[in-house]
Amino acid sequence: MDLGFKLTVPVMSDAFHIFENRLEIIGDTLIEAFGNVRNESGATIASNCLGDVIKPEKNLKKQDVLYFLYSKIHQNNKEEVIMKILDMHKVGLHGLEEPIKYRFLTLSPIFYKWVIEAFDPCTEITRKCFDDILESRICADLYLQQNPGQDIPGDMTDSAFKAIRSLYRDYCNENVPFGLSHLQYLTKSRAIDIIRPFFEIALPNILQNNGSNRLNNDLKFNYKNDVDASEWIKKL
DSSP, rough: OOOOOOOHHHHHHHHHHHTTTGGHHHHHHHHHHHHHHHHOOOHHHHHHHHHHHGGGGOOOOOOOOHHHHHHSSSSSHHHHHHHHHHHHOOOSSOOSSSSOOOOOSSSSSHHHHHHHHHHHTHHHHHHHHHHHHHHHHHHHHHHHHHOTTTTTTTTTTHHHHHHHHHHHHHHHHHHHOOOGGGGHHHHHOHHHHHHIIIIIIIIHHHHHHHHOOOOOOHHHHHHSSSOHHHHHHOOO
């Protein structure tokens, strides 16, 4: 079928984004039409478009398109697809540079919000997203330490900075586990909203797991299958 233009993944994802308020009505029709033109399965169309629509420049405002596209991916491949998307976009920890540079979130804030709602706090997907959020939050804090006259890092907008702070708080409140790799970041921060969740939520649970008294609660569950608590103690 000759459309007069190339039906690329960005073009398709833009269509889903534009019609996100009507996806319950026309979403399946779009999937089928795009699949016919590109000779691809609906699941392939959905996974490719999901990986594109979460780019920051797409400026997502709602989660509807994410839930729709995710629902069209084959059940036994869902989490694998999300992990491939995270790897494709290099979501995670990248390391601290000198001089410290602030960094934006790798993907849309709406995507990270969707992840914490759609997946268990202990999944690799959620934890990898937390890596990205934590590094963005702490790099912003370190940048502001070096530039005390600024309230917001560089050319970052107020809304972008607030989104990073809000997501960090949300992931901590949902008990997404801190990892050993986070310590090098936490020890450099001075912001109370960064440090407090670790000392009030994570550290008591880590110390508890290292002792004989093992309470059965959600926090313990988040860490009991992580590295042995003794490894934390050595690092601390």
